[in-house]
Amino acid sequence: MNATPIGLRQLEGGGVTSAAGFKAGGIHAGFRKKTPDRLDLALVEADEVCSAAGTFTTNVFCAAPVIVSRENLGEGCAGTARAVVVNSGNANAATGDVGLETARRECQIVSEAVGCAAEDVLVASTGVIGQHLPLEPFETGVPALRAKISAEGGAEAARAIMTTDTVPKECAVAYESADPAYAGTTFTVGGMCKGSGMIMPNMATMIAVVTTDAPVAPAALRAALLAAVQRSFNKVTVDSDTSTNDTCFALASGAAAPGAAPIVQGTPAYDELAAAVLEVCTQLARKIAVDGEGATRLVTVTVEGAADDADADLAARTVANSPLVKTAIYGHDCNWGRIAAALGKSGARFSQRDVSIDIMGLPVCREGLTVPFDEDEALRRFEEPEITIWADLGAGCAATTVWTCDFTHEYVTINGDYRT
Amino acid sequence: MNATPIGLRQLEGGGVTSAAGFKAGGIHAGFRKKTPDRLDLALVEADEVCSAAGTFTTNVFCAAPVIVSRENLGEGCAGTARAVVVNSGNANAATGDVGLETARRECQIVSEAVGCAAEDVLVASTGVIGQHLPLEPFETGVPALRAKISAEGGAEAARAIMTTDTVPKECAVAYESADPAYAGTTFTVGGMCKGSGMIMPNMATMIAVVTTDAPVAPAALRAALLAAVQRSFNKVTVDSDTSTNDTCFALASGAAAPGAAPIVQGTPAYDELAAAVLEVCTQLARKIAVDGEGATRLVTVTVEGAADDADADLAARTVANSPLVKTAIYGHDCNWGRIAAALGKSGARFSQRDVSIDIMGLPVCREGLTVPFDEDEALRRFEEPEITIWADLGAGCAATTVWTCDFTHEYVTINGDYRT
Numbered sequence: 032m033n034a035t036p037i038g039l040r041q042l043e044g045g046g047v048t049s050a051a052g053f054k055a056g057g058i059h060a061g062f063r064k065k066t067p068d069r070l071d072l073a074l075v076e077a078d079e080v081c082s083a084a085g086t087f088t089t090n091v092f093c094a095a096p097v098i099v100s101r102e103n104l105g106e107g108c109a110g111t112a113r114a115v116v117v118n119s120g121n122a123n124a125a126t127g128d129v130g131l132e133t134a135r136r137e138c139q140i141v142s143e144a145v146g147c148a149a150e151d152v153l154v155a156s157t158g159v160i161g162q163h164l165p166l167e168p169f170e171t172g173v174p175a176l177r178a179k180i181s182a183e184g185g186a187e188a189a190r191a192i193m194t195t196d197t198v199p200k201e202c203a204v205a206y207e208s209a210d211p212a213y214a215g216t217t218f219t220v221g222g223m224c225k226g227s228g229m230i231m232p233n234m235a236t237m238i239a240v241v242t243t244d245a246p247v248a249p250a251a252l253r254a255a256l257l258a259a260v261q262r263s264f265n266k267v268t269v270d271s272d273t274s275t276n277d278t279c280f281a282l283a284s285g286a287a288a289p290g291a292a293p294i295v296q297g298t299p300a301y302d303e304l305a306a307a308v309l310e311v312c313t314q315l316a317r318k319i320a321v322d323g324e325g326a327t328r329l330v331t332v333t334v335e336g337a338a339d340d341a342d343a344d345l346a347a348r349t350v351a352n353s354p355l356v357k358t359a360i361y362g363h364d365c366n367w368g369r370i371a372a373a374l375g376k377s378g379a380r381f382s383q384r385d386v387s388i389d390i391m392g393l394p395v396c397r398e399g400l401t402v403p404f405d406e407d408e409a410l411r412r413f414e415e416p417e418i419t420i421w422a423d424l425g426a427g428c429a430a431t432t433v434w435t436c437d438f439t440h441e442y443v444t445i446n447g448d449y450r451t
Numbered sequence: 452m453n454a455t456p457i458g459l460r461q462l463e464g465g466g467v468t469s470a471a472g473f474k475a476g477g478i479h480a481g482f483r484k485k486t487p488d489r490l491d492l493a494l495v496e497a498d499e500v501c502s503a504a505g506t507f508t509t510n511v512f513c514a515a516p517v518i519v520s521r522e523n524l525g526e527g528c529a530g531t532a533r534a535v536v537v538n539s540g541n542a543n544a545a546t547g548d549v550g551l552e553t554a555r556r557e558c559q560i561v562s563e564a565v566g567c568a569a570e571d572v573l574v575a576s577t578g579v580i581g582q583h584l585p586l587e588p589f590e591t592g593v594p595a596l597r598a599k600i601s602a603e604g605g606a607e608a609a610r611a612i613m614t615t616d617t618v619p620k621e622c623a624v625a626y627e628s629a630d631p632a633y634a635g636t637t638f639t640v641g642g643m644c645k646g647s648g649m650i651m652p653n654m655a656t657m658i659a660v661v662t663t664d665a666p667v668a669p670a671a672l673r674a675a676l677l678a679a680v681q682r683s684f685n686k687v688t689v690d691s692d693t694s695t696n697d698t699c700f701a702l703a704s705g706a707a708a709p710g711a712a713p714i715v716q717g718t719p720a721y722d723e724l725a726a727a728v729l730e731v732c733t734q735l736a737r738k739i740a741v742d743g744e745g746a747t748r749l750v751t752v753t754v755e756g757a758a759d760d761a762d763a764d765l766a767a768r769t770v771a772n773s774p775l776v777k778t779a780i781y782g783h784d785c786n787w788g789r790i791a792a793a794l795g796k797s798g799a800r801f802s803q804r805d806v807s808i809d810i811m812g813l814p815v816c817r818e819g820l821t822v823p824f825d826e827d828e829a830l831r832r833f834e835e836p837e838i839t840i841w842a843d844l845g846a847g848c849a850a851t852t853v854w855t856c857d858f859t860h861e862y863v864t865i866n867g868d869y870r871t
Contacts, residue, residue, distance in 0.1 A: 092795030092803045092819070125791055125803070127820050160788035161821040275792050354774065354858075355866055362867035368580035371545060372695050375512030383512045383545070399512070400547050401581040438774075440863050446775055447782035447858070 038206050039310050042219070045203025046185030049221035050244040052078045052284025056184035057191025060172025062120030062158065062165070070191035072172045074141070074180055075115040075240050080151050081284045082293070083112030084253035086260045088277035094124035095164075096154040097278060099134040103150045109253035113147035115240050115280050116173070117155045117192045119225070124160035124275040133164045140169045144177040155238045155278045157194055157225065189223040192238055195445065200224045200318040204310050210300035216288050218245040220307040224279075226267075226319040237264060237319065239279040241311055245304050246285030248293040255305040256281040256312075263312035266344075266433045267320050268351050281308065320434035321416075325441030329417045330360055331434055334379075338427035342379035347433040349377035350420060357438030363413035365404065367395040374422060385425025391418060458626050459730050462639070465623025466605030469641035470664040472498045472704025476604035477611025480592025482540030482578065482585070490611035492592045494561070494600055495535040495660050500571050501704045502713070503532030504673035506680045508697035514544035515584075516574040517698060519554040523570045529673035533567035535660050535700055536593065537575045537612045539645075544580035544695040553584050560589045564597040575658045575698045577614055577645065609643040612658055615865065620644045620738040624730050630720035636708050638665040640727040644699075646687075646739040657684060657739065659699040661731055665724050666705030668713040675725040676701040676732075683732035686764075686853045687740050688771050701728065740854035741836075745861030749837045750780055751854055754794075758847035762799035767853040769797035770840060777858030783833035785824065787815040794842060805845025811838060 048055045053075060060072035085108045087097045104110045116137060123130045138152040145152070156164060189199035203221030208214065224239035241256065260279050285291070294300045321329045332351045337343035350356055353373040359366040367388050374386065388396035391412035393404045418437070468475045473495060480492035505528045507517045524530045536557060543550045558572040565572070576584060609619035623641030628634065644659035661676065680699050705711070714720045741749045752771045757763035770776055773793040779786040787808045794806065808816035811832035813824045838857070 090792060090795035091799075091801060092791045092806075125788065125816070125819055125821065127804070127818070160791070161816075275788075275795060354862070358863050358866035361863065364867070368545065368695075371512045371580070372510060375510035375695060379511075381511060384547070386512075396545070396581075398547070399545055401545065438863060438867070440860050440867075442774070443778050443781065443858065443860050443863055446778035447784070447860075 039204040042203040046201030047223040048185035049203035050219040052286030054180040055188035056180035057187040058176040060168035073188040073191035094276045095130035095134040109249035113151040121158040123156040123164040192225040202314040224315040241281040244287035247283040259309040259312040263316040323436035325439040326436030335430040336423040337429040343429040343431040346379035351433045351435035361437040365409040381424035381426040387423040389421040459624040462623040466621030467643040468605035469623035470639040472706030474600040475608035476600035477607040478596040480588035493608040493611035514696045515550035515554040529669035533571040541578040543576040543584040612645040622734040644735040661701040664707035667703040679729040679732040683736040743856035745859040746856030755850040756843040757849040763849040763851040766799040771855035781857040785829040801844035801846040807843040809841040
């Protein structure tokens with residue numbers, strides 16, 4: 032258990048069922064016909080209907096499950112839910128009215144198995160796009176899966192939502208509330224996610240489910256989730272592509288404090304919860320970047336001294352998305368010129384004479400000019416699993432961090448080798 | 452000689468010295484110490500001081516020669532010039548005050564050799580950034596180069612500005628003016644350019660020089676150049692990175708119609724000239740995309756039915772910059788889902804139900820839904836040297852075309868293989 036500055040304890044091996052009041056599991060339901068031993072359907076179920084919130088892709092080509100889940104959450108994407116069902120192998124995207132009907136039917140199938148209203152079921156899909164999602168695997172798979180979900184099933188659920196991911200992604204943290212209203216109560220926040228080729232539909236959507244046993248009103252849960260997503264998942268870029276299916280759900284069971292009043296914004300309890308949700312989302316987001324298709328390195332790009340938040344994001348994101356920066360990192364090339372050029376084209380406001388750049392802690396640029404550095408030392412530092420790029424624009428006080436990965440031959444192989 | 456709809460004749464083997472009144476050449480001056488047989492200094496000289504215009508990178512980290520050339524052209528980047536000097540091997544970027552002093556001294560050296568004012572010299576540099584550009588190769592090279600330039604030297608100049616380019620890039624067209632003011636006069640527009648890894652500083656800037664023997668006022672020349680650049684070079688994207696050094700110059704000698712009044716905007720002669728400048732810039736731009744680092748295919752992305760020009764550009768550019776689209780083309784994968792997702796995340800306004808997509812003329816998406824197509828036929832069409840992607844957003848009447856190339860293992864090798 033690691034202690035964090037805000038008093039969060041890491042729960043080793045934790046995930047989407049670490050918080051009290053949730054069961055989960057995974058099964059092979061038949062979406063992936065060619066790999067019958069691979070899990071392809073996950074269910075996360077709350078013991079009771081509970082607060083729920085979601086954030087979704089802004090892609091115009093958003094998928095049917097995104098539309099249906101948004102409808103089911105209702106106004107402001109904050110409402111209630113009992114279950115989240117996620118299939119892999121088919122994204123149910125670009126499937127028109129048939130796809131919407133399929134997603135709604137999914138909700139009915141799950142609601143019948145669980146015993147809840149169809150509107151309290153949230154759905155997400157990931158996999159190939161433009162193909163109709165079959166209902167039959169839900170019809171047979173959901174009842175079988177429901178029979179086997181458990182409070183220890185988080186890891187299985189995390190495996191069932193993988194596509195090109197090479198590892199399942201889950202984590203959980205716990206903290207004791209210092210808010211007098213919940214004095215001494217231990218709250219847990221956990222989650223799972225998938226994403227690899229990233230932020231792109233063909234087998235590579237980002238989907239995350241975060242659970243907590245804190246009692247939280249839907250609007251407060253949504254606020255905490257949105258704030259966390261903006262500083263975590265939305266700061267990950269593997270290849271600059273945004274999926275049709277990107278979805279992040281949060282469910283709050285309240286099981287850690289039965290009968291307690293729901294946490295609302297503007298209270299110490301809300302701030303604690305928001306910090307815990309941010310921590311879980313950040314850990315999950317970094318796991319996505321590390322597992323970027325073909326990646327050999329996690330790359331952390333921090334921009335400071337920007338004129339405002341938008342400029343900080345623009346500058347960091349442009350560096351993180353630059354193929355030339357990402358191939359240079361793959362090549363262990365301490366090429367700050369490529370970073371400078373990316374900053375310069377980003378649209379962020381600054382003067383080149385005010386720019387400082389460090390790579391792996393080595394100062395390589397000051398006042399916009401080259402700083403001599405030890406090439407051998409730089410090569411040694413590139414052996415680390417995490418590569419850090421830091422830039423100060425000298426234009427203000429705003430800062431941000433974006434995560435990405437290097438750009439490798441393997442990425443091209445994964446995404447380009449369909450030749451027959 | 453190909454006839455074009457606007458009556459332009461292609462001049463086979465033409466280039467920057469095809470228009471009357473220009474001499475050019477290239478020499479090994481010593482910027483590329485390791486390759487003593489490689490040309491690294493080009494000079495384009497007009498017989499007399501003539502109208503000149505320029506467009507430049509918007510990168511905040513713009514290089515010293517960009518700043519000095521902008522100063523020399525004066526107000527509105529439209530003025531006069533006698534000579535353009537371009538070195539390869541060193542970009543003179545991120546070099547601070549020393550770099551500016553070097554660029555100004557370059558102008559003096561050329562002005563002394565040519566016999567003109569230093570303000571009538573335009574400079575451009577391409578190559579590594581962050582290193583000081585030595586003056587000595589200019590001091591010895593410029594007089595030697597001046598002594599050998601000729602009206603047949605365009606091809607040599609085009610070779611001297613290459614960096615990672617695999618082929619020199621030049622073209623020229625001629626047309627007979629139908630404007631009564633220049634009745635029957637034949638005007639020529641030619642040019643050369645370089646650019647490959649593209650639009651990025653490390654050995655890969657875009658530099659172009661366009662010449663014409665039409666008599667044109669500086670403001671009209673600048674207007675024609677800017678309009679052409681926006682529809683040609685600015686529509687090329689190899690890796691979405693914008694160089695610190697991107698520069699395009701136009702010079703108009705007037706030698707084809709001595710004593711004639713300069714062409715001004717709003718006349719038939721201007722429209723003819725603008726069309727010829729656009730044709731030359733478009734041909735050069737396509738040569739850059741074809742020669743993108745590691746490219747095996749030219750990719751043409753046309754978006755129609757956009758709500759406005761900005762949306763058309765956003766949508767086409769987002770598709771052209773998507774690593775997932777570009778690797779799919781490399782893999783001969785007719786993956787329209789990646790194109791749809793790129794359109795959807797672009798920010799362009801449309802409804803997915805109104806979208807049509809063709810790949811290589813094959814309808815693959817209508818009304819946002821899959822259209823079955825012959826996979827074997829698609830694979831055959833991917834053997835063509837030029838891959839065409841067409842999308843109609845069904846949201847308006849604006850359209851544009853963007854050129855790019857596929858994304859290959861070789862790109863990663865070129866940009867990533869610095870490992871020791």
